[in-house]
Amino acid sequence: MLLKNSPADVVKAIFDACFNLVIEIVLQSDDHAELQNATECLASFISGGKQDLLVWAGDSGLVMKGLLDAASRLLDPDMESSGSLFVASYILQLILHLPSQMSLHIHELVASVVRRMQSCEVFGLRSSLILILARLVHSSTPDVNQFINLMLSTPAKGFENALVYVMPEWTKLQGEIQGAYQIKVTTSALALLLSTRHAELSKINVQGDLVKSNAGITTRSKAKLAPEMWTMIPLPAKIFALLSDALIEIQEQGLDDEDEDSEWDEVSNDENGGVQDILHPMAVPSSVNPSVEHLDALAKAFDDDDDNDDEYDNELTKVDPLNEQIKLADFLTNYFVNMYSTDQSLFDYLFQSLADVQKSVVGNVINK
Known part of the structure; x- marks a missing residue:
């Protein structure tokens, strides 16, 4: 505090x-x-x-x-998930503020993040670990192939390599990731990965759509006997669909670039807040019991901080230049337009796999 x-x-x-x-x-x-x-x-x-x-x-x-x-x-895979819950915020601060020192340890860091992901059952921790990897995608620009090759050379227990393990997990969880900063970084990172046209991406199949049952109402006992079934689709098609979904969400919420962050994450950006607000009343003489005043000031500051549900957005949006550089609506619009104009065959291939509502929003973008 x-x-x-x-x-x-x-x-x-x-x-x-x-x-x-x-x-x-x-x-x-x-x-x-x-x-x-x-x-x-x-x-x-x-x-x-x-x-x-x-x-x-x-x-x-x-x-x-x-x-x-x-x-x-x-990042110890044997640690209880609750103990590791805030590790991503910590590591992102290391990456952002000590980049030259951390660059020497990126391979070990990625390997540790993958091991931690594989041993973790808590959604919040797993999605935050994906955020670390997404931020490393951005750090690898303009040659994002570096990141992909790093993942290909990183082991993952039970899988051919870390890329084969991580991408199905990432794309499965992407739609559930919360917070303006997290959505912005992970969505744009997926677009950067797709833009590489790396041959290994198309070799990976990931979870597509839920297969609907024709057996009527699904009871609890039926669900146990017949668990959910999903289609499997190529990774590039899934990423393209997720980018379409992100654009749909922005348009449905009626957000423009100025509103994007404030709608998804209502956090206080009062730069005059913090320890000065706590210490100032302590320096002012008062006729009432000063210890009570001080405790009240501390308690108020603590309550204000505790009300903030999104520590990443609160801390990282202030220091990560990506937050200012990327306006997600513009980024996605330009991404679809650029792909259509520079590689129409790939665009057409990915476009035909979209659902009707996705086709509609992407079609409107490229036809403007």
């Missing part, structure tokens, strides 16, 4: 007091609440300190080792 939105000198003071202890909690604790709070604290240290964080302790290598050790523990 004190770290968020604080000036660098306040962040450094807190860093000097407890950074090593927070790392120690992540490395040693098995308490889910402690792990979650410590992870958020580390993410805020990185967000507030950025590159300066590495020299505050006098040994940049030691600080970086602590940060990487913490990431490794949080």
Whole structure:
């Protein structure tokens, strides 16, 4: 609470007091609440300190080792999912603020993320891990083939490689991902992957549409005997359909570029908030009991922060340049138009696999 939105000198003071202890909690604790709070604290240290964080302790290598050790523990496939719940926000801060240091460890990071995905049953954690991979897709531009080749060289238990495992999971979960920032990054990353025309993508089949049963009402007992059946379709066709769905959702909500983020995620962007609002009343003499005032101020700040349901959007939209660079409605419109004009045979092939409502919205875009 004190770290968020604080000036660098306040962040450094807190860093000097407890950074090593927070790392120690992540490395040693098995308490889910402690792990979650410590992870958020580390993410805020990185967000507030950025590159300066590495020299505050006098040994940049030691600080970086602590940060990487913490990431490794949080991505441990044997850890309970609740303990790892906020790891994605932490890792994204590492990628955004310490890019040159993290570039040395991307292969190990991707391998750890894939292992964590395979052992995780909690949707929120799995979708946040997909967000990490999506952000790495963007980091690999202009040569997104680098990311695909990295995935092809990364192992995944029970699968030929990480790409074969991740893409069916990603496309299956994409429609359930929540939050403006997450939707923007993951949707545009799928488009970037499709734009590579990489030969390995078309070799992967993923979950398509639910096969409707003609057996009448499905009771609970019938559902157990006859689980849901899905069609299987080529990955490029699925990505193309998901991009169409994203454009449909934007149009149905009546969003323009200015409204996009605010509709999907109503968060406070008050840049004057944070620790200054807490500390200011403490410096003002008062005739009433100061301890009560201070506690009330702290409690109010905590409640305001606790009401925010989307930590990624709150923290990452402020620092990730993608949030300003990409207006999703324009991005998707330009994407479909460019594909139609530069590779009409591929466009026609993918277009014919769309549902009627998807064809309608994509057709309207290219015929404008």
